[in-house]
Amino acid sequence: MRGRLGGIARHDRPRGAIETLDHVSVTRELGVRGDLRGAIRPGKSGRRQISLIEAESWEAALAELQPAPDHDLLWHVRRANLLVQGIRLPREAGKIIAIGQSLRIETTCECDPCNRMDEIHPGLKLALMPDWRGGVLGRVISDGDIAIGDEVRIEE
Template sequence: MELLDTAFVTQERGLDGDFRGRIRPGGKGRRQVSFLEAESWYAAMAELGLEGVDKLPWHTRRTNFFVEGLRFPREDGYIVAVGQSLRIWITLECDPCGRMEELYPGLEAALTPDWRGGLLGRVVSDGMIAVGDEIRIEK
């Protein structure tokens, strides 16, 4: 994982530098980028009894965007706007995998309820983004 202050996100490559964002030939690109709500991450940490300095860093979840102060709908099919031009179509819930369990016992289960594991989406319009950019839900 690499933490970035700015990044370019495109329909062709997803988040610049993340090989998982490329759409494979014949693929649907439903998993191009991922979002994680801060509140959901903190709820999972509290469930595990991990508070303060014991709390795991959010990037343990291996998502592209960590969002504070916005609660996403628990459904797919809407657009998330980031900054001036980036638009991402939310395609599905990001179910936690066994890798989470390898990182910390109980983490997979703590991320399972209420879309705590995050959301996945496909880029529909390119954009340069930066930490602190406004994030909005557009239906």
């Protein structure tokens, strides 16, 4: 099963503005370079180092919400780091997501939607809850430089 990387985003502080990128370095030390959550703090496991969401899951949530046409909800308001397209992300810990030539991410848990989602749009939290629509969290196990359009694969 193969998909594509459809988007890259980061934010440098809590509740900070989201910056979208065409390419970025992702490392075991820092996660998505420049992202608040990427660096693993001493004594922590890094299980929430990087977040990924499926474009198809985001679209399913929006179909349920049916936001007004003038209310544009782009994927990165979810505050995920990576948007993948055409591939179903693992729904269990310990699976490996490969992106581009060398980036490898080990899935650690579901990215449960928080109350912040309802601040963005009423009902968004509930729309993201079924079937891991909120995405997955993981830890970087192999560094890589990635760009929009890179291949995404699930490795066993």
